[in-house]
Amino acid sequence: MNRDFLYNQIANGIASQITGGLLKAGDKLPSVRMLCREYRISMNTAKRVFLELEAQSLIDSKPQSGYFVSMGSHLKLPLPDVSRPSAVAKGMEPDELISKVYANMGNDGFTLFSIAVPSTDLLPLAKLRKEIMNATRELNGGGAAYEPVQGNVKLRRMIAIRSLAWGGNLHENDLITTTGAMNALSFCLMALGKPGDTIAMESPCYPGTLQLAITLGFKVLELPTHPISGLELNALKEAIPKINLCLLVPNFNTPLGSCMPDENKKEIVALLSKHNIPLIEDDIYGDLYFGAQRPKCCKSFDKDGSVLWCSSVSKTLAPGYRVGWVAPGKYKDRLLKLKLVHSISSSSIAQEAVASFLNSGKYESHLRQLRRTLQDNYQHYVNAIARYFPEGTKTSRPQGGLSLWVEFSNGTDVAKLYDLAIKQHISIAPGRMFTLQNQFENCMRLCFGLPWSVQIEAKLKQLGSLAKVV
């Protein structure tokens, strides 16, 4: 029996004992050794079972004592199933839905649960303002002169240094700056593929990358994805003969918030490299981990430069600055040429400001605070869902990032829920936006970048009431 399947099955069994109430908060779980004997599995597999349950916040480990059912887990909602998209690339764009949702984006009076971005209340605006002023003094020509195509060298140096924390070991020369991560992804797709090519992605998946792929004439193969551990390895293995490219968000992808275990990352990189398939890795949420440690990236396991690692400060610091970057491995020359040809260079001042903010050490303390707030938000949001949403509602259990995935019972029409909610000035992102197939009609993405407050709770309560009547 497949190893992946096995540990998932055991973990799910224990999880359902917890969520079903058979195991109560505070109950002690069997030891790793006992689990090995009971299920005839290896120590490693047993450890992965507990790691998975811990990642799901269902259990806590206590030093020298073992694992216990988490005290908060009685509030936990059931987990959505692994997605099962069609094994054939499809291109049914949810155009109308996307236009509707984006049209309300800049609308001040609305509560936007729909966009995966931290509220400006959570950003260090005063400090950033100072960095902008410094940048106009530091830069050649106050930022009015063209900078080198590759981008601000101070910024690239800071990103390279930060990459040591997740095993990226990048050098400033490995990086190219871009107008946000979306622009980095766009250059990667243009550099590596051509119309008619098939690109593999997670499912559900960020609508922007789906749209980008479709706009460039690619076919998108959506792959089954686990709400906790991300892309299913087997599905990718089976897809290999069909795909030319792969674009993944291994860390806290939106909408699920899943995080791919390190060994999966390693295996995927080796697999794709063996078949000469470039991997575009979108790591914009990587710094927003709720756990003790920043997760690694696929790039951490890249041996031959076939991983193109993309990120930005749009989810952590300043979306409006449009400061992103890519470490394109062996495709650097192609990317540089594309950047030159499509935009010559990046806007200078915002890059310099971010570089100097990173250099000051303020970024780390800001991130610590932001992660704490987001994790708190998430707990509050999930509790509100448990309290106010219809029975049977399932949610993903993000281990970081800005969004969670809500699955209503079958038959709930979330497109209709959107229409009802928007009348009450609440914006959500219907599940159908996150796929090019007819699936997820009973799902939605709920972002928790808005700070918790009685108003937010009231809005979630309103949303829950609406969900009960659609």
Added chain:
Amino acid sequence: MNRDFLYNQIANGIASQITGGLLKAGDKLPSVRMLCREYRISMNTAKRVFLELEAQSLIDSKPQSGYFVSMGSHLKLPLPDVSRPSAVAKGMEPDELISKVYANMGNDGFTLFSIAVPSTDLLPLAKLRKEIMNATRELNGGGAAYEPVQGNVKLRRMIAIRSLAWGGNLHENDLITTTGAMNALSFCLMALGKPGDTIAMESPCYPGTLQLAITLGFKVLELPTHPISGLELNALKEAIPKINLCLLVPNFNTPLGSCMPDENKKEIVALLSKHNIPLIEDDIYGDLYFGAQRPKCCKSFDKDGSVLWCSSVSKTLAPGYRVGWVAPGKYKDRLLKLKLVHSISSSSIAQEAVASFLNSGKYESHLRQLRRTLQDNYQHYVNAIARYFPEGTKTSRPQGGLSLWVEFSNGTDVAKLYDLAIKQHISIAPGRMFTLQNQFENCMRLCFGLPWSVQIEAKLKQLGSLAKVV
């Protein structure tokens, strides 16, 4: 006989009498009426002959007295011929040459005659710095928040107002901001064409647009272009059945600096619209006119939204800000979608700063000063060429913009001249960069964005000496 050909022929005849010394500085020319009789042409054609000679600075008009040979014209160098590129689309990229030239771009110790950008000494840096600081106060979230996809509304409003001066009559809703004009051109090409399509351009032409077209898989049809009046109408008419798209720089295009007469613009717009061929108009140099009035654009004559007018502040105010825009006519929805998909939105702060600089009225006085300086530079540069360059050197006569086209006698290998010059820390742009065909090997673009000084004169003298030995 074709009307275009006729007035050009007559003008060139008189021009060569002047440059050849047959007509001396201060000599009176025949009147319009006499010219009509002599050549059996209409009053309009005769007037165009004088306008053309005036545009070439060969003659001056004196009120109530008629036309006289210009006092400075004894220094005038002969004009290069109308270009005669192949009538078949070609794609021989001057890759190596371009890499070489760009590699030296950020090099501080070099005299860069190769890049078409005003020196930062000519930019209002202190004022811009203040605008940047104001922008961080004015903007929502200090510029850290995403702005609407279409771009900063204040900036769009200011561009719309300025468009009244050249008959654009745009509304803020007609405009989309971009990361510089190059990014606007990139979106236009992606929105309107597909790999295999043929796009018509002037020849010689900016290497960036040639590269962009090739990168996107287009075939480029380079069209004969007159150094004074720009694209040859007849050539475009003949090309109509072969082309899907047209990209022109009607005002002071680089490298020639030609300016298309209004009636040509009008005729081209009508012709292309009749054949349903979109016209992408790059107007980045439009505000840098040496004459009394800002020239119109093709967009001024656009009746059905088939002209996509692109521009930026990169040639006039702040290249490093990457603030550009496009008025895409009836293709607005397509462009908006492309911008969203490829970069979400633009960097906020630089746009707001430019908007407020434009709004303050400071832009107009800055432009007046800049135009004066550039025209002075141009005169100095041309005089230096006449003095120091090999006999037989021809130059274009830019009526605005930042660059002039230098044609050495046949057999002069400018790629070799580049290698010699770069050793002396002088960078030029070899003519072969401005085409995808094997032509212009004896030409170069010389930009006059560097303020005149004894050092610049010495560098031009050095360059002239080198040109005499290659």
